[in-house]
Amino acid sequence: MSENPAASARPENGASGPGPGQGPARGQLGAGPSAGVPGAGTGAIAGTGAIAGTRALDVAAGSAGYAGASGGEGTAGSAGAETGTAAPPEGKAACGAPGGAAGRPTSGGPPEAPDRSSAFRSGRARAGGGGEAILTVRNLCFSHGTGARVVSDLSLDFRPGRHYVMAGPNGAGKSTVLDLLSRLKKPESGEVSVFGREAGSYPPAELARALALAPQNFQFNFSFTVREIVSLGRRPYLGRWGRLTSGDRGVVEGAIEFLNLGHLADKPVTALSGGEAQRVVLARTLAQSTPIILLDEPTASLDVAQALDLMDRVRTLTREEGALVVTVTHDLHLAAVYADEMVFMKGGRLAAAGPIAGTLNAGLLMEVFDAEAEVRPDAFSGGLNISFRHGGCRDGRTAGGPEDGEAGGREDGEAGGRETFGDAEGGGEGQGRAGTGSGGQGA
């Protein structure tokens, strides 16, 4: 499988008109985004690499009006607001219906392949929380072969430079959403757009240069060394025989250093501890140099210090490199400290989305997890102190236990979703969920 010629992307960019210089982004390597991280910019070959930062922002600029086109309501105009995750509530296509109603972005070309010689973080925008959504989901539906609906009518926007944490009970469809975002599963209806272009229309290698996934259940069956595994992340940039250039090696070493794996680089991965292996998977994912990174339960096998360390790295990626990171986790405490935005799912539906302050509260936790919760600000961690106890809501609504969450929770989810959208439109942080919350508790 050969590299996709960047030329294939150009005509579209050209057609979109206003996109200021995809090509001219060349020659800016070494500026900005790579500052401060060991190994950054090493191996960069001057004059060749389009810095992702520039590129992604170009794309955003080129696709101004995209939000407006994407459904007419909801996110339009939210560019500067803090509520980027909301999605249009009205005019949505029901599951099963073709996603024609969903806004199809008309401009904003696909990301130009990050230059293979650039440093491992070069595929990203320097964002600091700004920018238009580079990953959007419209009216997404997915069912298993058995007919059970796993994801229902999900619409979300993800913007660069931000860390989104997706939470919800088991079976809420979180991992399925990651699979749909990374095109591991094909949506039943609805649309996933990466840089304004339908994910399914990307050739596999090109999508792999835009979006990377660190899976939860990784496996090392053969005794590859750490360096060999991380090098596999360069596959989307390489030819048939997989020969690494010095630039690729720089990226690989940069990713290894970034995750403090230097002393393990020549060790076989089969000899590593769970935490080390997890970091290897993350390094492999970073070596893909993608502006979008999806992490499926990255801290599941880590101890406290390792989890904090990993989340610090993620913060570096989003804040300094402008990466978009979507993390699925069960650890709400960690989320409260490190997430820029929360996405709560229940029964395959969006329960709430938005900044922590507007979403992570007792009412919502009751609604999503069916457990009574107390949420207090925690000055020590800078996040929230969340404690749960069972009980509270054992009457009508959840009488059947968690199993009927799908059936019973669906309508709740819908209602919750709408309210959140309402918040989003209002641009208000922190007020909106209270309404649902008290309602939930009252029930």
Next chain:
Amino acid sequence: MNPWLLALLLGAGILGVILVSLSSGYMPFTSGEILDILRFKALGGAGTDMDPSRVMVLWDVRLPRLVTSLVAGAALGLSGAVFQGILLNPLADPYTLGVSSGAAFGASVVIVCSILVPAWTFLASPLAAAGGAFLASAVTLFVVMLLAADREGRLPPPNLILAGVIMSAILSAAISFIKYLAGDQVSSIIFWLLGSFQARTWTEAAIVAAFFVPALAVVLPSAVDLNIMTLGVRSAETLGVNTGRVRLKLLVAASFAASASVAVAGIIGFVGLIVPHLARLLTGPDHRSLLPLSTLGGALLLAAADTAVRAFLPGEIPVGVLTALLAGPAFLVIFRRKMKDLVHV
């Protein structure tokens, strides 16, 4: 160990085996005489002073047998390495998928038919047995994949192994039934099933080569994809590898290589298992070096074993018995080590 160094050693080993194999046996040859005869047969020219019977023994008996064993060994080593990579299981080999059993079944059917219906003389040719082997192993592979496919059409390795074991069990029973049908002449099937290169001609050499070479051409360029697929389907797909297509392509290619070997030589166990395993121990799991090294190693091992049974061991025991006796204990050691590793991790 550096892969290039190992390749060099294996290449030298193969050259050595070729020399020893051609010169040793009931009728010894000097290396000068071997070269003369080879030059004469390959280029024509002055061969007047040669004894025609000696030329015939070397060129029409010893050399085709050697070439057949080299290529069959190469095919087994290659397909073993591919199966281990695809099934993510260092203990997999062509037998795990039922491919070898399928090939053995197909060839047995042809052989027993040629016994039961002597009038159909075409069934007695090696080409007919090979054709039966290919056909049956292809059908077996198809059924195994049908059994193993999940709802999304993927082929999870555990499903493949289970389906292969089931098909192998069924086919073994079928082969037993065929042996029963063969009656008094059951020995011809049994001997073939034991695995042997005795009396193999250029026809067999050509058959196995005709299927091994295309398989090699398909497999080698997929080495990087095979490396990535060891990370699991989700990682591989998000790295841009179409795992379904690559897996199908490699399964078909490796199965054809394996069934070609079974067709011309019967069942020769453990070569496809041990050789890739040793290569991985010596140079690491990178398939870019593992696939070629397993190919060379398989050729060396099987040619050496066949030379041993033909020229150095008393009587002529089937080579499949020798490889099983030698490699079986090695298999046990590896299995034990793997189990310890699993417990350790």
